[in-house]
Amino acid sequence: MADETQQRSVELHVPVLTRVEGEGALHLRIRDGQIEQLQLAIFEPPRLFEKFLEGRSYEEVPDLVARICGICPVAYQMSAVDALESLFGIDPGPWVQDMRRVLYCGEWIESHSLHIHLLAAPDFFGYDNVMAMAKDHPDEVRRGMHLQGLGNALIRLLGARSVHPVGVRVGGFHHAPDEREVDNLLRQLRDALPQAEAMVRWTAAIDLPERTQSFPSVACQSDDYPLVGGRIVSDRGLSIDKSAFEQQFAEHQEPHSTALYSLLDGQPYLVGPMARLNLHRDRLPAAVTHLMDSLPIDWPSANPFHGMVARAIEIYYALHEAIRLLGAYRRPAQPFVPVTPKAGTGFGCSEAPRGLLWHRYDVDAQGLITAARIVPPTSQNQARIEADLRESLTDFGLDQPDDALRQHCEQVIRNYDPCISCATHFLRLTTERL
């Protein structure tokens, strides 16, 4: 136990965060038993993608933005086509919209399965990495990798390859798969439902730290559980058109990070699976809500550690949604609608695996991009992660040894599934106890 003399001042540095997508660090300074400074530093070099897009044709945008991330390329493609089609006044029709949901479900399944099994779960079972965890829990890891493989197969079905897919165009898809391919994958998706249900129950049975924190949840809103487009809403009464994002959400730079911080009314907010479940569980099909009702977690949840269970539930949902949409699959005569560009500004949003991904494009009369702005989910969550760390570390006990503090910090950060490669625009922890 800490007595007065042990209420030391400490400075803790985690120089390289592992098991996150990208490079970052954490600096923590504790003075007289109080957190004096806490900075999540993202030091991947800025990606400058917005500048690369300038002068390019609207037709190139889906393939270019897919290169921003190898884990969530579909998200970038979906926000981009949403923005450009909104500007050009194009409705690609129900077939394209349904298949975009299927493609996006593939990405949620792939990305969430990767995060749960390979990145986050070892924290909750006390392993250094998935290789160590796999020795004791081989069936769970194999199951997770099988689900991830199905997500990849869905992306390949519509995107021609599973990483950086190339099947998306403004107006629809370059290619529609034939019915035999669809039926084949549909069978595998149906077979995986019991495994996905067991995986949800497994994550919900994990002994997660108890936390209660207050934060606004922000997500897109559409008639169905949100994937592509719609309004932007919060559980604190915000409901805006996607074109009004820049008026409500302010981004700013902090010297310690190459990612921008985003605030809503000056406050941190949460995007991602838990924000979506907190806002939109009434839009889930009965099969998913029945499973949720049988779990020992009440939604909406104020415990950020429920993020992993939310991710698992979304895998189960995405399987159901892909099965529903592919079950009615018919190959169209043409998998896209014609596009005529026009000058102006287009706004797009979609729900990346890690949360709201907002795009804006200024386009000239020839359809060339003159300016672009991309606000990825990890930079939106960055301020929330720091706020969570302050609360979590205080709850955990600042008098804990440095190693325990560092582990807890990493666990809190990883729980958000930060994609730092996307946001640069992870953990070295440095702690000072003074």
Add this chain to the structure above:
Amino acid sequence: MNSIRVIGVGSPSGDDQVGWHVVRSLAHQPLPSTVTLLELDRPGASLLRYLEGMDAVVLVDALRAGFEAGSVLSLTREDLLTESRIWSSHQLGVAEALALGEALDLLPTRLALIGIEADPSQTSLKQLSLPVQAAIPQAVAKLSSLLAEWSQATSSPSPTIPVLTDRQ
């Protein structure tokens, strides 16, 4: 030996493409009919999917092991599973994927890696460096003799074998 797969692992930049070049050269050699050839672009943990159902797998990849550029190294199953590992944050490398495969009991009985030391001074993103380019015949020869040793003496040679790819 019923099913043997040779997998070139790499990415489309500089010497990291050498695994693909070696596999393409191998495709022009007479090979046992039980051999399949594959090129993978930074597969991460999904490498394990391509090992499933195989009796034997040879990986071909560029290496940075401190040898002279263009050196061709043969690593055994034991070498591959005892090498010190660095956990990459963005994705699993070949060594991590194999360690995961071992923990999950997914690895084929026979496993080897032919590694070609990359040239650290190579600046071209498009082309192989000269020493790495020059090492391809030696890597192909090592592969051929390994495949001959692994395959059943009875299997008949197949003149051309298609190379499958899964690119990013």
